[in-house]
Amino acid sequence: MLTYPFSGAEPLYQQLYRYIRNDILAGRLAAGDKLPSKRALARQLNVSVITVETAYDQLVSEGFLETRPRVGFFAAALPGGGRAPEDAAQMEEGAEPAAGSTGRLRTGDAPQAGSGAEQPEESLPRPAFRYDLSASRTPSEIFPFSVWARITRSLLSEQQEALLRTSPANGIPELRTAIARHLYEYAGLRVSPHRIVIGAGTEYLYGLLIQLLGFEKTYGVEWPGYRKILQISESYGVRTEKIALDESGIRPDRLRAQGVDIVHLTPSHQYPTGITMPAARRYELLQWALEGERYIIEDDYASEFSLSHRPIEPLFAIDRDSRVIYLNTFNRKLAATVRISYMVLPEPLAERFARRLDFYACTVSTFEQHTLARFISDGYFEKHLNRLRTYYRHRRDSLLRALRESPLGAVCTVVNENAGLHLLLRPDRPVPEEAFAQALRRRGIRLAGLTDFGAADAGVTDTGPAGKTAAPDGPVYIVNYTALSPEEAPAALREVYEAYREAEGDR
């Protein structure tokens, strides 16, 4: 039985959360083990039920616990069976089971506060992975907290009436105008603010588009591609087709063959392959759109992050026939936790939106709309983008250098170093994918492969008249470097290399 010594430095529920999570990571709580009821644990630890509830709830949210209705809470099966005991022990120096313990917290065991060894101090929950090469996260050192705080303070004291004024369905004029000006200055796009719609994230806007364009239409998604778009389409119950790529991106012949009306595209940097769609293919797609009442939803999520060249002109810029809907987000540029995205509708669709969807309240609070509008129009956004590019370029270059200096560099090739905020890595000699994945998980590394994005799905990998498929020979891995500091890169790559060797040994 583990002891749970609570300190006063941190909310109790967070300490409890951490203790239980560490028990699971260390294997002291195995997959399927039942936890004490919230009431029982609260009594045993002499804390409130709410404290236990919050801790359990966070553990459920993060996938450490599972809840079965009317039965209770159970430790979840972690990918790869959780971290191996020796790793866990390394990570938790100082924590040791009390005498007579089974090493596990089980129903009926009564952990007690106040005795036993100390846990190392940790003010925030530690992520479940030691190195997460799949996370797209904004490091807190890069978020413009002080400017954001200054603008917020000024609005809350001087613009109170404006903050309480109802936003039009498509967003406050100040923000739409600021975005229109940014699009002009940054990408040379001329759009009138009345065609812009602000919403709480790209996912939300995609849902609005389904309502605007129709449930009877067939929606196409790039495959491999951004899985959430597929999930939203499916959640809305609309017919959805996965469309194969070739080396130029999505294939118009497949769009026709699969009866697609509306297609979601990432032409600047196809996600996740990083393919930049060449001009010829762009015109082919516009041609496709003219063959019926068809629309292209261009998701330009990474345009401001072209690290090596000028931003790529969007498809939207060459559309003369009102067939392209332009979608972009501030999530990646500010923080994924600030939910502000926007779309630019072709004039006829802007009219349709005003007629049919104008009843919706805008999903972004006016407080954040005004803050962002001021942030952009006072010039901070542009400065911030420049700073971000420098910052991420440094992270990417450090990663590439670490890769050259690592033994991993000798057995892998960088397929695309300009894929957005990630690079693509291909082992020169393919390793068994499942063994590699397991070896990575055992080491606490999260690393996604193209197959995780559907690259191997039946029905989208056959080559067509347009040529080869996009999937190169053998598995390709996606290394997101936004959350990987230059200091961590060498150690992370060393771990990946060791997992690789282990998987090779399995062959």
Add this chain to the structure above:
Amino acid sequence: MLTYPFSGAEPLYQQLYRYIRNDILAGRLAAGDKLPSKRALARQLNVSVITVETAYDQLVSEGFLETRPRVGFFAAALPGGGRAPEDAAQMEEGAEPAAGSTGRLRTGDAPQAGSGAEQPEESLPRPAFRYDLSASRTPSEIFPFSVWARITRSLLSEQQEALLRTSPANGIPELRTAIARHLYEYAGLRVSPHRIVIGAGTEYLYGLLIQLLGFEKTYGVEWPGYRKILQISESYGVRTEKIALDESGIRPDRLRAQGVDIVHLTPSHQYPTGITMPAARRYELLQWALEGERYIIEDDYASEFSLSHRPIEPLFAIDRDSRVIYLNTFNRKLAATVRISYMVLPEPLAERFARRLDFYACTVSTFEQHTLARFISDGYFEKHLNRLRTYYRHRRDSLLRALRESPLGAVCTVVNENAGLHLLLRPDRPVPEEAFAQALRRRGIRLAGLTDFGAADAGVTDTGPAGKTAAPDGPVYIVNYTALSPEEAPAALREVYEAYREAEGDR
């Protein structure tokens, strides 16, 4: 031709917005008049195209201008034909047409800056109505700006990591736990935080529920009722039935007859009639829900605003069979422009949500989630609710007193003074509805009738076995007093009375 003297005190686009709006309100620009193109007007006024664009855009958003694609911008037809010239002149003392003017800004006219009379100073756009008795608005004096600013400042400086940590799909644990505790302390409801889902407004959550419960289901809405719920259902393309009320609220016999699977209800204060559903009807509805895979969505939007008695126990509290989804919002309690609502799912639906909709990013930014969580858990929310109740009770009582003292009080009866944040007023002798509506509009008064909420719709007004319909004899009007100060109430009622007399004269 009007002169547009710009001052330096205010953004140019806002001044331009105001000038044009006033021209429309004063009738100097009549319905259908074409405005100069953005480029032409910008040149004439020596301002940027963006300035004109923003002003036009805001005018379009607020319904003063209409845009026709590829043609241009036109003055919109205002309800009641705009304000009568004499009223407008009263409101704009000091503004007068320059010599030789037609009084209208037309295409080809070239307004010039710098000459002519001064406009009275006005730092914010004035609402289109002199007295808006339909608006549900948060007066800025009641929003807790200073506490909000203090919490925001503290989070932005001390909780940076937390603000950038991805929120679970259903919201951050801190906020869900704070809400769970509030529900327990305030309404005696015991819910586990993992069953709570946070979202950017009730409308968004209702859309999520359609995705969760199924597009093949038939949805029912109270009628007369909250029109947006009907609009969302229709926008999602699901079969939607308007369900008649009787004096106890929605009729279960109609739910059965119309084949409804999911019904949206406001049992505490039916919107807009204010009917509080009696216990017997509540149990009848729970019984109805058990007859199939049926669910009740209980929208408890006004529960904290019961001004005259303890909050009414929600239907959710007596549901033993996981058939009631509880929906509530912070919009009315904080500000409609802070988009935060939540729902509590029955355990099986919480499981289904985690399985099927967990891929969605939460639509409320972590910045605002953390601010609100702190606001609730530090006890400010409860204090604020008490303050709000006192504030609105004072507004209501002032309105009732003004009504007794007004000649209007002698010709109208208050049907329900406890309907939420509005009261229902019935003229003792019915006046011709259309004439009354026109007389109100001419005076710049917005006042909605029950008929605006569908009370007279065919198919929902016939009485059934359950008894009388909810619609009392003759028209009933809904007076929202959130935005009506005690100082304004007597004058507003005097205008309503005069409109009433005028409409009576039309008989």
